[in-house]
Amino acid sequence: MTAETETERNELRALSRGVRVVLWDFDGPICRLFAGHSAERVANDLAAWLEGRGLHGLLTESERESLDPHVVLRAVDRRHPGSDLVAELEERLTQEELRATASAMPTPYADPLIRTWTAVGARLAITTNNSPRVVREYLASRRLVPCFAPHIYGRTQELNHLKPHPHCLNRALNAMGAAPTSALMIGDTPSDLFAARAAGVPFLGYARSDRKSKLLRDAGATTVVDSLEPVLRLVRDLRQA
Template sequence: MTRRPADGDHAVVLAVDDGRLDFADSPSVRQTPASVRAGWRWFEVDLRERRLSGLGFPGARCRGRWRTRSRPPGTPSWTCRLVEDVLATAARDEDGLGAALARSHVPGYALRWSLPRAPRSPAGIRSGTVRRTPRELVRHACAVLLGFDEVLARLYPADEEREVLRDVAGMLVRERDPAEALAGQPLPSSGPGDGADTLSLLRTFAGHEMAHAVREAVDLHDMRAAQRARPAPHSRELLRELAARRTPPTVVTDRSGGAVDLFLRHNGLIDHVREPVYGRSADLARMMPRPHVLLKALGDMGAPASECVLIASTTAEQAAAQAIGLPFIGYAPTDTTRRHLRAADGDVRLVSSLASLVEAVRSR
């Protein structure tokens, strides 16, 4: 559990490998192997309200407090830059500065803005008071990012994924160090609450000496499965409509990038997405909920996270988007997916079908 002093003004947190601060009992920290966590540092953060001025807009001031139940975005200096970026972006919004600031947010912080008072206008604006619907997010996003699982396809049927896990387990038994096996040293294993799937397996082996062998084995299975996978309902229309409006989506995933690229080409969809596909890193510690793949895609596009949207179906993708202030739409075609996403964030925006998002794109 995270240590919190009795006065409530400070908290002790971890500085994880991508520069974020996170509570020790957060899901993303618990999913990271102990060998990786050992290299992280502890910091004490100040929870008291801070006031910022001189933000590049005459008379504008901002008060901010770190919300301890949210994942913070990074160091205080980075937070100041985020606040400045939010204000600069809002000043260009066609709906006006006040409306834009009410929609904006800096992840992990509750902000209150003070602006030069105009006749019959409020002097204070609280960020995040205007909640955009999934249709509005898609309609106004400067870039759309799509997860692969469920949104574009289901790579493995449940019974086939179990076969993959058994095959990888057999490989581990054959290729692990005999001395370690004889000494009774256990291989990494997922916790009882984790799903039995290939992505959970890969996250478990992050930082392990057999991580490369496990990744290569799963990559091979991903490539085979990609040739049989078929597009999810309405996904083809979503890709085509976005591309037709000169906003081809970017695919970001923890699956093998080569496998997803093969799926798109095999089903005639590659021309409707922005290349390349951003797949999992060779470093398994960078898989989501780490936001590495999202930051890479956004950086290559030169697009600020707050002006884009991610449509995806897993809690790992949800947490990665939240960590960098990227608006998230949860695609929940089943009750199970809906429960998982809602349990991770009670305020998550959900859609049960991509059809409504297709209609939103057509109104862009």
């Protein structure tokens, strides 16, 4: 939705009302991490690295063709949980994510929305499947670390806790002493929606394309925006109230 109609504005206003804590997914709502550093190439490189070690059989054909590095990582972890192999694969992915931060593209309106929400007294946290090292490096480049620190909850060695598991959301809520109903999760994938639902947190979908919007709505998201601009307007109204 573009939040242009009165009904849509009211829907977004109702979702935002009373929010004390905002849980942000990272790659999507805050930036396009792989805007200049292809996630598909990273996934292929991880699969090729496994193949070069005679481990081609660890991935199914659909997993090899997923073009999603997290699919590759989780697939190996399911078959060899907690192994040195998984730890090395995760570190390789982290290094690729760190390289990607140099060309990451900020999501339009994300920076001012983060600063404005902080200014009106909301507390913010990152709840992501990306490495927390990557998140900190990107936020530092945008001078946004003070808006979130220390509440940055990303990928750990416990890969079974990646979203759609609500682990990172629950860590954030517990650390901030926040009730789920006082929070709002902003995410751009069905796994974000499912994690928010499992944690009891209201969800706002962000979709930069019709395809992403359809995926979110088909998964059950009821409020989806294609721009953060109407959210920024609402929060600015709160600041002026």
